[in-house]
Each structure stands twice: as C-alpha cells, then as structure tokens.
Amino acid sequence: LRINLHLGLDVVELHIGLADIRNRCAVHSESGSVMVIPREQIATGEYLTRLYVQDPGDVDAKADRTTTPGDEKKSSDKKKRAEVTLEYIFGQANAVFAPYKIKIREGTVPDWYAAYQIGQRMSPKFSSRTPDGVDRIFIVGDACHTHSPKAGQGMNVSMMDSFNLSWKLAHSILGLTPHASENGADTVLETFEAERVDTARQLIEFDAKFSHMFSGKLNAETGLTHDEFLKVFRDGSGFTSGCGLEYKPSRLIWSPQNSDDMVVATGDPINGALTVGRRFLNVELKRYADNTTRQLHDELPSNGRYRLMVLTSSDLLEPDRQSQKALEACATIADKHPAGSIDLAIIHPLKERFEWTQIPSCVKRLAEMRTYGLAKTEDAYKIYGITKEQGAIVAIRPDGYVGALCRLSALDTVEKYFQGCLITI
Amino acid sequence: LRINLHLGLDVVELHIGLADIRNRCAVHSESGSVMVIPREQIATGEYLTRLYVQDPGDVDAKADRTTTPGDEKKSSDKKKRAEVTLEYIFGQANAVFAPYKIKIREGTVPDWYAAYQIGQRMSPKFSSRTPDGVDRIFIVGDACHTHSPKAGQGMNVSMMDSFNLSWKLAHSILGLTPHASENGADTVLETFEAERVDTARQLIEFDAKFSHMFSGKLNAETGLTHDEFLKVFRDGSGFTSGCGLEYKPSRLIWSPQNSDDMVVATGDPINGALTVGRRFLNVELKRYADNTTRQLHDELPSNGRYRLMVLTSSDLLEPDRQSQKALEACATIADKHPAGSIDLAIIHPLKERFEWTQIPSCVKRLAEMRTYGLAKTEDAYKIYGITKEQGAIVAIRPDGYVGALCRLSALDTVEKYFQGCLITI
Numbered sequence: 001l002r003i004n005l006h007l008g009l010d011v012v013e014l015h016i017g018l019a020d021i022r023n024r025c026a027v028h029s030e031s032g033s034v035m036v037i038p039r040e041q042i043a044t045g046e047y048l049t050r051l052y053v054q055d056p057g058d059v060d061a062k063a064d065r066t067t068t069p070g071d072e073k074k075s076s077d078k079k080k081r082a083e084v085t086l087e088y089i090f091g092q093a094n095a096v097f098a099p100y101k102i103k104i105r106e107g108t109v110p111d112w113y114a115a116y117q118i119g120q121r122m123s124p125k126f127s128s129r130t131p132d133g134v135d136r137i138f139i140v141g142d143a144c145h146t147h148s149p150k151a152g153q154g155m156n157v158s159m160m161d162s163f164n165l166s167w168k169l170a171h172s173i174l175g176l177t178p179h180a181s182e183n184g185a186d187t188v189l190e191t192f193e194a195e196r197v198d199t200a201r202q203l204i205e206f207d208a209k210f211s212h213m214f215s216g217k218l219n220a221e222t223g224l225t226h227d228e229f230l231k232v233f234r235d236g237s238g239f240t241s242g243c244g245l246e247y248k249p250s251r252l253i254w255s256p257q258n259s260d261d262m263v264v265a266t267g268d269p270i271n272g273a274l275t276v277g278r279r280f281l282n283v284e285l286k287r288y289a290d291n292t293t294r295q296l297h298d299e300l301p302s303n304g305r306y307r308l309m310v311l312t313s314s315d316l317l318e319p320d321r322q323s324q325k326a327l328e329a330c331a332t333i334a335d336k337h338p339a340g341s342i343d344l345a346i347i348h349p350l351k352e353r354f355e356w357t358q359i360p361s362c363v364k365r366l367a368e369m370r371t372y373g374l375a376k377t378e379d380a381y382k383i384y385g386i387t388k389e390q391g392a393i394v395a396i397r398p399d400g401y402v403g404a405l406c407r408l409s410a411l412d413t414v415e416k417y418f419q420g421c422l423i424t425i
Numbered sequence: 426l427r428i429n430l431h432l433g434l435d436v437v438e439l440h441i442g443l444a445d446i447r448n449r450c451a452v453h454s455e456s457g458s459v460m461v462i463p464r465e466q467i468a469t470g471e472y473l474t475r476l477y478v479q480d481p482g483d484v485d486a487k488a489d490r491t492t493t494p495g496d497e498k499k500s501s502d503k504k505k506r507a508e509v510t511l512e513y514i515f516g517q518a519n520a521v522f523a524p525y526k527i528k529i530r531e532g533t534v535p536d537w538y539a540a541y542q543i544g545q546r547m548s549p550k551f552s553s554r555t556p557d558g559v560d561r562i563f564i565v566g567d568a569c570h571t572h573s574p575k576a577g578q579g580m581n582v583s584m585m586d587s588f589n590l591s592w593k594l595a596h597s598i599l600g601l602t603p604h605a606s607e608n609g610a611d612t613v614l615e616t617f618e619a620e621r622v623d624t625a626r627q628l629i630e631f632d633a634k635f636s637h638m639f640s641g642k643l644n645a646e647t648g649l650t651h652d653e654f655l656k657v658f659r660d661g662s663g664f665t666s667g668c669g670l671e672y673k674p675s676r677l678i679w680s681p682q683n684s685d686d687m688v689v690a691t692g693d694p695i696n697g698a699l700t701v702g703r704r705f706l707n708v709e710l711k712r713y714a715d716n717t718t719r720q721l722h723d724e725l726p727s728n729g730r731y732r733l734m735v736l737t738s739s740d741l742l743e744p745d746r747q748s749q750k751a752l753e754a755c756a757t758i759a760d761k762h763p764a765g766s767i768d769l770a771i772i773h774p775l776k777e778r779f780e781w782t783q784i785p786s787c788v789k790r791l792a793e794m795r796t797y798g799l800a801k802t803e804d805a806y807k808i809y810g811i812t813k814e815q816g817a818i819v820a821i822r823p824d825g826y827v828g829a830l831c832r833l834s835a836l837d838t839v840e841k842y843f844q845g846c847l848i849t850i
Binding site: 022041 | 446447448463466470472714715716765793794802
C-alpha cells in the first residue's frame with residue numbers, strides 16, 4: 001500500500017530553512033520517512049511538489065500479491081485505503097518534518113492525492129518463437145512487468161524496452177543481422193529478451209526494497225539504518241535516470257575479460273567512465289570542421305546506426321603511429337559493412353592547430369562533420385576515463401550502449417565485434 | 426544584381442587545408458570576393474554550402490531602384506541575369522579560391538542557383554494614427570522594408586518587427602500602459618515606430634555597403650582595403666545574429682546620461698556587457714532553490730512581463746546594507762504594478778551556503794524559483810560587466826532589451842522607470 005500525496009503546497013514556517021523542498025530528497029526521521037519529489041510549474045506560475053508518506057501500517061502490503069482469493073481481506077484493505085485522509089497525510093508529513101511545518105498554500109487546493117497498492121510481478125518470458133525457431137512475438141512495458149510508479153519508472157522502463165527491441169527488429173527486417181547457421185534464429189534480436197528480462201528483475205528487486213522504506217511499517221520496525229536508507233535512495237537514482245543500467249556480456253556486449261586488447265576506463269561509470277554494457281554518456285566537444293561547440297548526444301541521433309568512435313591518442317599527427325593506423329583500419333572496417341550501418345566518429349586531444357592534410361584522408365571522407373576536439377569547459381578524455389597517451393576505440397550500439405572498448409591497437413577485436421553484429425558486404 | 430549559388434559541393438583538391446568551407450566566412454582576393462555560408466545537413470547526410478560570388482560586373486546594380494521606367498534597360502538586365510551559368514559561378518569561385526579548387530561532389534547536383542537583383546527600399550512610416558490620435562495601423566516586415574535576403578535578414582528583421590509590436594499592442598489592449606493625458610495616444614505603443622524605423626534604416630545602410638562587396642564591381646574598382654572588408658563583414662554579424670541592435674533613448678530606454686544613478690558595465694556589449702537599449706544576453710546560472718543549472722533565457726520566457734533583475738552585491742547577507750535594501754524596495758516597486766506585469770529575479774555572487782531566512786522574505790515570496798547563484802562554468806557578473814562589490818538593478822523589457830541599468834541605491838530611478846512603462850495600482 002502506497003500513500004501518494006500530490007499537491008501544490010508551501011512551507012509556511014521556517015526555523016532555519018528547508019530549502020530542499022525543491023530538491024528530490026527523502027527525509028528520514030524518528031517519526032518515519034517522507035519522500036519529496038519536485039514537480040513541474042503549472043499555469044498559475046506555481047510549482048507542484050509531490051510527497052510520499054508512510055501508510056498507517058495496519059494494511060497488509062502483500063495482500064495484492066496473494067494467489068488465494070481472500071475476498072474478505074481485500075475488501076477490508078480497500079476500506080482502509082478509503083480512510084486515508086488529507087489530515088492523516090499532513091499529520092504524518094509534519095511529524096517527519098518537525099520542527100519545520102508544511103501546509104497548503106492559501107488559496108490553493110491539493111492537485112491530487114491517493115492511497116494505492118503496488119503489485120510487483122513480471123512475466124518469465126518477453127518473447128516467443130514460432131516453430132521455425134525465430135522470435136516473432138514480443139511484449140514490452142506493463143505487459144511484462146509491473147512495479148511502483150515512483151519517478152515514472154513504468155513509463156521510462158517501458159520506453160527502454162521498446163527502444164531496445166525496435167532497432168534490433170529493424171536490423172533483422174532489413175537483413176542487417178548475421179543469422180546462426182543451424183536455424184533461422186536472429187542472434188542480435190535474441191538479445192532483446194535476455195537484456196530486458198534482466199533489467200526488469202533488477203528493477204523489481206530494487207523497487208521492493210525502495211517501496212519498503214515508505215510503506216508497511218514505520219522505521220523503527222524495518223530496522224533500516226540511516227546509511228542503508230541513503231544507499232537505497234542513491235541506488236534508485238540509477239534506475240530513475242536510466243543511467244544505472246549495465247547489460248550483461250553477450251554478442252552485443254564484449255566484457256573486458258574477453259581479451260587483453262580491452263581498455264578499462266578509470267572513474268565512476270555514473271559520471272561517464274566508459275564501461276562495456278552501459279550508456280555512452282554525453283560530453284561537450286568542439287567540432288573540428290566549423291569550430292562550433294556541440295553536445296555529443298545531439299550529434300549521434302538514434303537512427304539505427306552503430307558508431308565506431310575513435311578517441312585518438314596524442315600522437316595523432318605522427319604518420320604510422322597508433323592513432324593514424326587505427327583511423328585507417330577503422331575506416332576499412334566501416335567500409336566492410338553496409339553503407340550507413342556504421343558511422344565513424346573521431347575525438348582528438350590536441351590543443352595545437354592542424355589541417356585535414358595532416359591526418360588520414362579517410363577521416364574527412366567518412367567523418368568530416370563527426371571529428372571533434374575538446375571543448376573549453378569539459379575534457380572528454382577525463383570524463384570517459386581514457387588517457388590521452390593511450391586513447392581507445394569504442395563500439396557504440398544503435399541504442400547508445402557501449403558494446404566494446406578496445407585499445408587503439410586492438411583492430412582485430414573491433415573487426416570481430418562488428419562481424420558478430422552486422423553482415424559484411 | 427546578386428549572384429546566389431546554393432549547392433551541395435565539396436573541395437576535392439586540398440593543398441594545405443581550407444577547413445573554413447564549414448565556417449561562415451568571406452574570401453577576399455585579387456580576383457574578387459566569395460562569401461561562404463554553411464547550411465544544414467540534408468537527408469543524404471551531406472551538408473549544403475551556399476556561395477555568393479560576384480556578378481560579371483556589366484549590369485547596373487541600381488537599375489531596380491530608378492524611378493524612371495527604363496523598360497529597355499530592365500529587359501537587358503534580365504537577359505544578362507539569364508546568362509549567368511554554373512560554369513561562370515564555378516569559374517569565379519575557383520579564381521578566388523586558387524590555389525584551392527572547388528567542384529560539385531560526384532553523384533550530386535547543385536541544390537539551387539540563381540542571379541537576382543536586390544531592391545533596397547523602406548516606407549517612411551511604419552504606423553498611422555486614426556483621428557483620435559491613437560496608432561491603430563501598423564506595418565511590419567516586407568511591407569515596410571526590403572533589402573538583401575542574405576543570412577535570412579528579411580525573416581529575422583520581420584520577426585523582430587512583429588515581436589516589438591506584439592507585446593506593446595498586448596499591453597495597450599490590456600490597459601497596462603500609461604496614456605498621455607492630453608490625447609488618447611499610448612506612449613509605450615508609440616515607441617514601436619521609432620525603434621523599428623531606425624533599425625530598418627541602419628540595416629539598409631549596412632546592407633548597401635555589404636552587398637557592394639559582392640556585386641557590381643570587382644575589388645580593384647571598389648577600392649575596399651582588406652581591413653575595411655573585414656570591418657563590414659564583422660559589423661554584419663551584429664545584424665545577422667540580431668545582437669548588434671541598440672535602441673535609442675526613449676520612454677522605454679533610459680540611457681546612462683540620464684542620471685548619476687546609472688551604472689556603466691565594462692566590456693563589449695556583443696559579449697554580454699549590459700548596455701541600455703541592447704538585448705540582455707543569456708548566461709548559465711545555478712538556481713538557488715534546487716541547485717540545478719539553468720540557462721537564464723529559458724527562465725525568462727517571452728510572456729509579456731517586465732523583469733526587475735537585481736544583481737546583488739557581495740553584502741547580500743548583511744542586514745540593512747545596500748543589497749537587502751534594494752531587494753525590499755524592488756519588491757515594493759513590483760507590488761505597485763498589476764500582478765504579473767513585473768517579475769522579480771535575483772542573481773547573487775556568493776560562494777558560501779546560506780538559508781532563505783538570511784535574506785529578505787520578499788525574495789522567497791516573489792522570486793523563489795528566480796533566485797540564482799553563479800554556475801561552475803560562467804561568471805554572470807563578469808559577462809554582464811558588473812562588479813560584485815557594486816551590483817546593479819536591471820529593468821528588462823518584455824522583449825528582452827535592457828530598459829534601465831542602475832546602481833543598487835538608485836531605487837527612485839527604478840520606480841520612475843516602471844511608472845513610465847506600466848500603470849500603477
């Protein structure tokens with residue numbers, strides 16, 4: 001059972017501040033917990049705030065999940081939900097916020113409030129094969145997993161299910177994916193189920209923990225220490241932002257254990273350190289051709305293409321050294337697959353000025369408008385955790401996840417990675 | 426006569442570089458001038474480039490402006506325009522670009538090319554009064570000025586005409602503007618004509634100079650030195666970006682000469698230094714209430730409201746010093762005008778943490794979500810040319826132009842400025 005209070009409100013009495021009413025935060029006190037979620041500005045110019053408070057604690061949170069009918073119990077829970085009042089919600093919030101106080105801003109009414117039960121369930125399979133051995137039936141979103149609606153997870157995870165499926169389906173239909181020889185199965189399309197079942201399971205496990213912090217029992221009984229509370233809250237940001245996800249090794253995800261050719265980036269993946277299986281995060285760069293500042297995510301639209309991103313090392317201008325060799329080999333790899341299936345892109349760390357003629361001509365031919373230097377305000381190498389002496393080659397999937405991360409010298413590995421994902425011509 | 430070549434193309438032979446094909450630039454050589462305007466990416470993934478080259482020089486560029494009919498002359502010019510060929514255009518471009526060469530990328534055709542004449546004309550009046558003394562007829566855009574279409578000036582200046590008119594008209598219709606007592610004239614609405622006639626005149630004067638660089642006669646005959654050429658090119662950026670415009674003093678524009686209370690910002694207005702009559706440029710800031718990074722222009726939507734922007738000085742936390750006094754007085758000024766006609770907004774220079782309770786309560790009441798500190802990457806005070814010791818009060822018009830720029834102590838001036846723009850309640 002979740003009590004979900006959603007209203008326009010204002011803190012009317014301040015003892016020392018409580019500026020955090022406009023920040024997503026959780027208040028954890030002796031009297032229980034409150035989660036604060038800042039919402040959008042509405043037509044009046046006011047900003048909404050959503051609060052989650054704990055329920056009275058005498059309702060069985062698992063009632064909805066039982067397989068026994070238990071009609072009498074359900075009806076009793078329903079009755080109790082109906083008894084949750086605005087007064088109860090404000091009483092609970094004020095007990096947690098004390099010595100600060102909260103009430104509805106004069107002249108406004110709560111936008112919405114409700115108490116509701118959460119059912120945490122998932123389907124064992126997200127896809128199904130026809131007798132020819134090919135996945136032809138797929139389910140996404142609410143059809144295969146239900147959980148807390150907190151922070152729009154339902155919508156976000158459903159969109160990610162669909163996005164994961166759509167490019168693989170498009171590649172399959174267009175005949176871009178290599179098929180296993182013994183049957184008609186599409187080895188790329190098959191990764192949809194594995195990746196999304198695993199994601200749904202992680203999310204539901206997390207959601208059960210997270211929901212527990214705000215439901216069922218008050219803090220004293222759950223026995224969560226403040227540090228545990230904080231950890232669960234922080235882990236949640238990975239799910240709510242979508243950046244905490246890490247796909248497991250597969251044909252599309254080559255983990256660093258595969259080979260000595262792999263690079264391990266330094267730093268926290270959540271801040272951008274390149275990690276196989278995680279999203280390739282945005283950086284600000286300066287485009288070489290026209291010297292304009294670009295956001296890399298704007299430059300790599302979701303158009304079904306893989307990206308072969310070469311972070312050159314500082315020897316870029318020296319002929320026959322690793323950067324130039326890598327660029328030429330990567331151009332050859334891109335040319336081996338159907339036109340437009342792999343976009344070559346280049347980031348370089350140089351501060352000095354140079355001309356197109358000083359770097360391999362394949363760069364201008366294939367990546368004139370996808371060659372970037374560092375922006376004034378951000379150092380892409382630092383964010384990605386790659387040294388300028390070593391550089392790296394990154395294979396980025398059409399959905400923006402890092403598929404492989406290799407040394408500039410690991411050209412066979414890069415070639416094999418793409419042979420596993422795309423047909424050759 | 427203007428020759429306007431617009432095509433997908435590529436530089437196929439590079440001697441040392443010519444990276445500037447993707448930059449807006451002008452090439453000024455012994456053989457004449459070429460202007461290069463990078464254009465958008467098209468469906469094929471290619472980027473278009475527009476080139477302006479000089480015409481053959483034997484056509485009278487003024488023919489279109491003569492008041493004498495001269496039918497024979499016109500027909501002859503028309504015939505000559507028809508003779509402008511792709512070969513001529515590429516010949517001229519290659520002569521200017523030498524030793525570099527330019528030709529159409531294999532497998533593509535020019536997107537568009539044409540030669541056309543420019544008529545530079547403007548209407549003496551942009552508005553007209555009915556017998557009751559009120560401006561009731563307005564013209565904007567092509568109806569009152571025609572000039573070179575270079576860089577979309579026609580579209581941009583027309584939109585700015587309309588934008589300048591629309592908020593003044595809305596204020597007039599809503600009864601927000603003070604009327605002169607002796608007749609029904611609306612003193613705010615009257616500024617439309619003065620501001621936009623002046624803008625159109627400046628633009629046309631500039632355009633005549635600019636067009637001359639690329640038409641009529643070759644360089645040797647125009648006698649433009651390279652420095653003069655550069656200056657005209659640079660001045661043009663102010664018009665094409667819309668940020669070079671400066672409205673003259675009026676009821677809505679209080680120039681620094683008016684009073685000792687005024688502040689003069691240090692720095693180049695084009696980089697952001699606050700200047701009465703010019704646009705209030707964007708900066709990146711950190712919003713106090715939720716610690717998020719914001720672009721100030723996103724925070725100040727075009728909704729018809731004036732902004733009373735207080736750049737507090739570093740004494741913000743000290744009671745009864747200039748910052749706190751200014752904030753309280755500005756709140757009082759905002760409260761004297763119709764609700765929603767003036768938005769209070771605050772920028773502070775402090776690095777230390779503080780609470781809402783340490784600053785006047787009117788700030789949270791009127792500007793909770795419009796109170797900003799400095800962003801990591803940009804120093805708003807430096808960009809605006811205001812010292813942190815002195816601070817400033819900026820009155821910003823609904824169209825984003827700086828109407829007044831005063832010291833924190835100049836509260837009477839601020840009050841009088843708004844009394845001239847808005848009715849009091």
